Amino acid sequence: MRAVIGLQQPLSGSVETELARGDVGILFQDDALLPWKRARDNVALGLVFNGVERRKALAEAEAWLARLGLAGFGDRFPRQLSGGQRKRVALAQVLAMKPKLLLMDEPFASLDAIVRARVVKDLVALVELERISVLLVTHDLEEAISLSDEIYLLSQGPRARIIRHYAIPIPRPRDPVLSRTHPAFAPLYEKLWADLSREVDHRAEAA
Amino acid sequence: MPEKLRDNWVRQAWLRQLFALVVLLAIWEAIGRAGMLNPLYLPTPSRIGATLFELFADGRIWPHLEATFSAALGGLALGIAVGIVLGVAAALVPFLAELLEPVMTVLNAVPRVILAPLFVIWLGIGIASKIALSFILVAVLIFFTVFTGIRQVDRRIVERVITLGGDRWALVRHVYLPSVAAWILSNLKIAVGFAFTGALVGEFVAATHGLGYLLSFAQSTYNAALMFAIIAVILAVVLLIFIVAGRLEKYLLRWY
Secondary structure, three states, X not given: OHHHHOOOOOOOOOOOOOOOHHHEXXXXXXXXXOOXXXXXXXXXXXXXXXXXXXXXXXXXXXXXXXXXXXXXXXXXXXXXXXXHHHHHHHHHHHHOOOOOEEEEEOOOOOOOHHHHHHHHHHHHHHHHHHOOEEEEEOOOHHHHHHHOOEEEEEOOOOOOOEEEEEEOOOOOOOOOOHHHHOOOHHHHHHHHHHHHHHHHHHHHHHO | OOHHHHHHHHHOHHHHHHHHHHHHHHHHHHHHHOOOOOOOOOOOHHHHHHHHHHHHHOOOHHHHHHHHHHHHXXXXXXXXXXXXXXXXXXXXXXXXXXXXXXXXXXXXXXXXXXXXXXXXHHHOOOHHHHHHHHHHHHHHHHHHHHHHHHHXXXXXXXXXXXXXXXXXXXXXXXXXXXXXXXXXXXXXXXXXXXXXXHHHHHHHXXXXXXXXXXXXXXHHOOOHHHHHHHHHXXXXXXXXXXXXXXXXXXXXXXXX
């Protein structure tokens, strides 16, 4: 992921993409909002960097905050927001850039279950609406199945490689909670878990 | 006790502190009046208060206050400016860090006031030697604040700004400057204390003006009342600056 967004040079191989760097957004595991900027200014940051006039950028930032359920929170500093709210601000910050590809590295790991479910639900709705591609890295099999159209199982690192590919037949638009009750969910989960366990066991024996 | 007063008494710690101070002064006064304290060593609060009043009433204090203030604030401003420049330079240029860090570490380790006599030889007994001492005290503190601060900037924030399309200038403006400002502000009170230490010690060593000079004059004439009066003035001045610095810190670091 760091290679895709250009934070790191790949040791080998290359990144092939038709997207400009500005078309790729990334959401880290722990939100890194600028603590000295209000929520509104944090969201507007990317727009300002890309030459949007400040006043317009701030208005757009407010609109994004509202879409993520944070209308009226624009004046708050990150310290004054809850974990879930901060995650929403970080999300707004990335989505405001109108990315075509969104990279997420266990973005919701730090949230508790209920907050997590609600943020994920809003994110899925926005992603489906704006037709954004998402590349999500997660250890959570349920999250992987309920959110994705395709899953690539990676071997244990370092030097992880793709060991398996799965297509997820759950139709869109999806509700990330209800999609867990889809008939395809349970068998997929079982298969994914079995493959993952084998990989982990295999490694444990080798060590 | 009326309802409101009792309410305040319970809630406001400073009221209780003030009360304790008044009681302490009253006891001191009483013991002094009873003749149990030698006024040569420990004059009564009322005697000190009278000396304090005289200092201001005949206007004798003003040139001294002005001298100390100018030296301390001059040293503070210069020390902060030079500390920032050197700190930033060392953080950005590894070669400069190699040169500056050992010098600063030594300066940080020794009590820098040992330089006071040297500054008097170099710069004379005027205000320049006091500014210099005040400056060296502050500059080393600010240098380390900025130098270690820049190195400890949260990598995640830096990467966030880069992935949002921020360039080098954006990083300086939106990440490094606010961080550095925050560290300096949180050390501002210490810097103010250092600045006054420098000015006062400098005046102690050799001067014609200043509260430090007045103190050493009081010492040479065995005038304890004058000493206490000057100490009270210094306390009041530094307390005032602390309050201003505290307000400033609270406002500018309201996100913290």
